[in-house]
Amino acid sequence: MSLTKDVESLIDRQLGRWPDAAANYAALAGVKVKEFDVDGMYFKVQFNPARAVSSGAKVDAASIKARPCFLCAGNRPAVQSGIEWGDGYTILINPFPIFPRHLTIPRDSHVPQACEGAVADMLRLAVDLVGYTVFYNGPRCGASAPDHFHFQAGNSDFLPLQRNIEAAEMKLLRQDDSARLSLIDSLPLRMFVIDSATPADGASMFSTLLKALPVADGDYEPMINMLAYATDYGTRLVVVPRRRHRPSFYGTEGDGCMMLSPASVDMGGVFITPRLEDFERMDADIIRRVIDELCLSQKDIDVIVGKLVCDISVEPVISVGIVSGCELHVGLNNTYTTATGVCATGPQVFTITPDRRILWQGCEYDEIVLDTADSDCSFEVDDVVIGVNFHWERKERQRFIRSLKIIVEGDSLTLINLISLEDYLKSVISSEMSATAGREFLMAHAVISRSWLIAQIRKSRSGSAGPCPCTVTEDEIVKWYDREDHLNFDVCADDHCQRYQGVTRQTTPAVGEAIDATRGLVLVDENGAVCDARFSKCCGGVFEEFENCWEPVHHSYLEARLDDADEDHFPDLRVEENARKWILGRPAAYCNTSDPDILGQVLNNYDRETHDFYRWRVDYTQARLAGLIRERSGVDFGGIVALEPVERGTSGRIVRLRIVGTKRTMIIGKELEIRRTLSQSHLYSSAFVVEASPADATGLPAAFTLHGAGWGHGVGLCQIGAALMGARGMTCRDILAHYFPGAILSKAYS
16 A cells, blocks of 8 residues: 555645646646447547647657657656656556546566567556556557657546446356466457466466467567556556557548547546547447457457467366266275375265255365375266267276366266376277277377367367257257256266266377377368367268258368368268168278278277168158157157158258158258157168168058168267278378368377
């Protein structure tokens, strides 16, 4: 508080000795102000003639070189005095104020305006200047002296910034023990917010953000405005990224021109107009237009968010949901310890209490994290279900390494494994296929599994993960399925995400070598975002497109191709006649193989309980099919008259299927909903044609045969096809280029 008192005394002394500055401060009492609500964000507009000097300042290199620096001590007015602060700063009053208490805080040395390395000082100032907001204007974002580093500060209650932030939804992007980085994109002005316990913590998190922000050619730092203030828990730094210095209509002459040069104060909620005619013209539409022209678009923000997740300087620790239940049995093979110092080893039982807490060793907890200093630590879990709802579903006792976490979800407990990403991949590669697969195939799979995981984390942390849209009407049920089932951890351990069975599944040195050889490598798209790389057992000859199976979003790297060397020559399988001929035939494709050595690379023992992958057949009696559809869909169609494809995707997979019954006719979709409706577990794929037998005495077909192609959704990498490519001498890069056209290999972390 002492610095604030000293600053208040400085302001009073300066206004008593400096008539010009005193007149400008006195004039603030008579400035005109009007207010606007711009799409839920509160703004003020201030008519302030004294700010004409700053708003109209020429900041091109020639103009700066031609004038003396007004922030250097030798060029300041003789009457201007200040307070020394920190390591080489002086606190001065600003003679052309916006705030009732307006400060300029230049460095003592003449160095350019540059934020890198200075944010810790900015946050320390915010802590020391109680009741003030400290702000930084980038060299092309409102700084009238870009050649001399400086902050500014003003009394916090003047800006609507805090009010706007408190009313907004913040999406958490990154978090560590003492700092969190969030995004506000629900307001017209998109901004990043860093909350931290200490200035050093906030500066460290800002360094992470800084690496993800775009830098224009010829610039040495991103275009940004920053505002900082102290909070009850530490500090808050608000970062507004920009793409332009001034709006297209900036100027002093000509129709439609306005002398409007927004900087941090404007981004904090107060637009400054030094001319009366501009003040009178200002309205919500102009404010909205200024923001749209000067600030980054939502697409630009999405690219930054993607970089924040994939541009990781160290290997991340991820959370994997393993098993849920009212009682969990876990065997600790080493000594594990909670954060409060409770030690445990050997068999452990965790149960949920009636008030939804965790009962363990006679005590109740809201959450438990068990960790160990032993690098070879492991724990075992009973009754882990694998192949949930698939034909090979079963329970196993599985062993995992590293840490575990127990949380409450609804009426159950969930056990989560906390593990480094690369260790996670070693299990995934051995669980999703045989650990004895070829090196190039293993390397390609490591890249796509890593890419997929980081893309999912990006969705979760950006707030874009959640229930996929669906259509439910009297005549149609169309559902997408993705990751909406679990939002309290990064991924689950089953086929719903990627198979992860800890260290239960035997790995090999080849798996470790493939993971190490591709460490940190991911696929990125043309915008630099990590690819949502998918894979399935067998595409059936042609790749399916992402939007027909997962979400209504198109990805350029997940497009239809023939799974063969002649990638671009295949029939349009969206046409029913072409699809029927294709599925009933066995055209050449990488995944059209019955070679046991190739299949053995992809399929673990329980996968080989299924014998047909490229083409398959399922037979149903009328009674069996009608009962199955009624049980799986919850809709009584009566007797089944016909199954009619309404829409097919690029691989021939049915996206919308009409079920014609004696009681009801309805369309269902998409791909996974069709597969789950027509099977007790999941149909191998939705790429099938229907053969109905002649009608029986009831007038209905006595039986139905489904002739199908492929196993799984068919999007992205085809595991059987990729295994064959590797066996034929093709490289990891060849495989990735075939299944993810246009995607680029990039290093996410070292």
